[in-house]
Amino acid sequence: MTDFAGHPLVVGVVAQQSPLVALTAVSLARATAASALYFAHVDTSRYADVENADGTVRHLSIDPDIDDDLWPEREAALKGTVGEWMEGQDVPWHFRYLAGRPDRALTHLARAVDAAAFVVGTHVGHHHRIADFVNGSVSMQLSHRQHRPVIVVPVSVVDWDERAPWE
Structure with a gap:
């Protein structure tokens, strides 16, 4: 276990994500005196060729016939969005574009x-809920494959009267 006090938090970032995930991470960072927030987006159309000691990666396209420039x-765009979320916040932050x-x-x-x-958000929409149930969400995969706590931030309210995606 890594003590919360003075240690950073890793915040998962996806396109069109609710700023509520970042605001929750900022609140948790203040409460735990976290040294920084590391916002990270993982591009699944690329793979990590080299993983550096600082958490950055050199990455390449999965398909060598496609030059993804x-x-x-x-x-x-994602770093700019995070910058907007963090404007006026007093918590140091970094952005990492990862792959795989x-x-x-x-x-x-x-x-x-x-x-x-880790701080991650839930997906919005019926399609994502079904895909997460079938494939396993990132939060579920993280909770089973490493030892750090995973804080999952709900980004939309679901009425108890709605059916679950697997029903």
Whole structure:
């Protein structure tokens, strides 16, 4: 177990994510005196070629026949979104653009920065709930494949009268 006090948190970031995940991470960081927040997006269309000691990676396209030169734009857009969320916040933060399997990439980053926990959001929409149930959500994969706590932030209210995706 890594003590919360003074250790960073790793925050999973996906496109069009609710800022509530970042705000929850900021609140938790303040409460635990976290040294920083590491926001991380994992590009599953790429794989990590080299994993560096600071948690950064050199990555390549999964398909060698496709020259994916748009990833820097995706990285810049996501980093800009995180910057907007963190504007005016007093918690230091970093952004990492990772590649490969989300659970593995986030775990590598957490090990590299000696993070105390992960903060991830739930997916919104019926399609994502079914896919998560069938494939296993990132939060579920993280909770079974490493030792750090996983804080899952609900980003939408689900009425108890609604059917679960597997019903």
